[in-house]
Amino acid sequence: MDKIQAAIAKARAAREEITGNAKTSQRQSYIASRRRALNKEHDVAMADRAAIWQPLATFAPPAKQMAKHRVVTFETGPQSDQGVMAFDKLRTKVLQEMRINGWRRLAITSPSADCGKTTVSMNLAFSLAKQPEIFTVVAEMDMRRPSMASIFGLSGETGFSTVLGGQAAFSDIAKRPRPNLAFGLNYTRTRNPAELLQSSTVGRALADIEEQFAPDLTIFDMPPMLSSDDTMAFMGQVDCVLLIAAAESTSIGEIDVCERDLASQTNVMGVLLNKCRYLDKESGSAGAYY
Numbered sequence: 001m002d003k004i005q006a007a008i009a010k011a012r013a014a015r016e017e018i019t020g021n022a023k024t025s026q027r028q029s030y031i032a033s034r035r036r037a038l039n040k041e042h043d044v045a046m047a048d049r050a051a052i053w054q055p056l057a058t059f060a061p062p063a064k065q066m067a068k069h070r071v072v073t074f075e076t077g078p079q080s081d082q083g084v085m086a087f088d089k090l091r092t093k094v095l096q097e098m099r100i101n102g103w104r105r106l107a108i109t110s111p112s113a114d115c116g117k118t119t120v121s122m123n124l125a126f127s128l129a130k131q132p133e134i135f136t137v138v139a140e141m142d143m144r145r146p147s148m149a150s151i152f153g154l155s156g157e158t159g160f161s162t163v164l165g166g167q168a169a170f171s172d173i174a175k176r177p178r179p180n181l182a183f184g185l186n187y188t189r190t191r192n193p194a195e196l197l198q199s200s201t202v203g204r205a206l207a208d209i210e211e212q213f214a215p216d217l218t219i220f221d222m223p224p225m226l227s228s229d230d231t232m233a234f235m236g237q238v239d240c241v242l243l244i245a246a247a248e249s250t251s252i253g254e255i256d257v258c259e260r261d262l263a264s265q266t267n268v269m270g271v272l273l274n275k276c277r278y279l280d281k282e283s284g285s286a287g288a289y290y
Contacts, residue, residue, distance in 0.1 A: 052214075057175055060177065070083075072087065073088070090127070094269070104215070105206075107240070109243060110224050110225065111224060112224050120244050122148070135215045135217075137170075140184060159173060165205075182213070194233045206218075225262075235262060236266070240267040241268055243258055244271075245274065247275050
């Protein structure tokens with residue numbers, strides 16, 4: 001793993017030497033204006049926000065179902081499992097980074113399928129939900145291969161894609177497994193997702209969710225980067241992105257290409273190396289983050 005980390009750091013340094021670290025003035029202006037707007041929006045008392053969230057539909061995912069799909073942070077009692085502790089550490093790092101920068105929107109993606117990005121997204125979400133003052137929305141953006149509903153054991157017809165398209169309100173489709181955690185799920189594949197993600201309705205839909213529900217953090221579970229242009233079509237809407245790589249299957253070249261493309265559109269928070277069979281005690285079992 002040290003070799004992988006060193007190779008990624010070397011590639012990143014070489015790329016930054018060529019491209020530099022400066023963002024475009026347009027991107028800087030966008031982040032600054034949205035940060036001011038969101039700071040104003042989030043001047044909402046916790047009790048008031050709980051009341052706003054209360055009407056959202058609730059459900060109770062079966063604990064065995066969650067364990068089967070490795071959502072280890074679902075259980076709320078005291079736990080010493082290394083996987084739980086690793087995701088709790090990731091939660092702390094993510095919160096610290098986002099608070100320092102005034103970020104609210106986090107995308108999670110991977111170079112290819114089966115890297116565990118949805119598992120990471122769900123574990124991070126339930127870890128965040130352990131802090132009652134943190135309100136989190138999880139948006140399922142992998143509309144070619146939606147999987148969260150099946151993981152939860154849910155079925156339905158109207159999904160989050162209809163919210164993005166302006167045909168439904170988030171309050172109509174949201175599912176809430178915790179008082180401070182809401183999911184926007186998709187139950188079937190969506191036609192032409194890349195075109196939808198680039199449409200003008202998407203920005204308005206996300207702004208409406210933030211204005212009405214004032215989440216502290218919105219997690220976007222994105223499609224794999226190298227399988228379509230869906231993720232890149234949406235990156236202009238987020239503040240930062242976390243890239244999930246799978247040990248022994250994701251190549252250094254894939255990570256470098258994805259990180260370079262993502263950095264051209266948003267802030268790359270880091271790379272999480274998932275599915276590691278051999279890790280030292282400091283790395284934890286969920287993966288190494290750098």
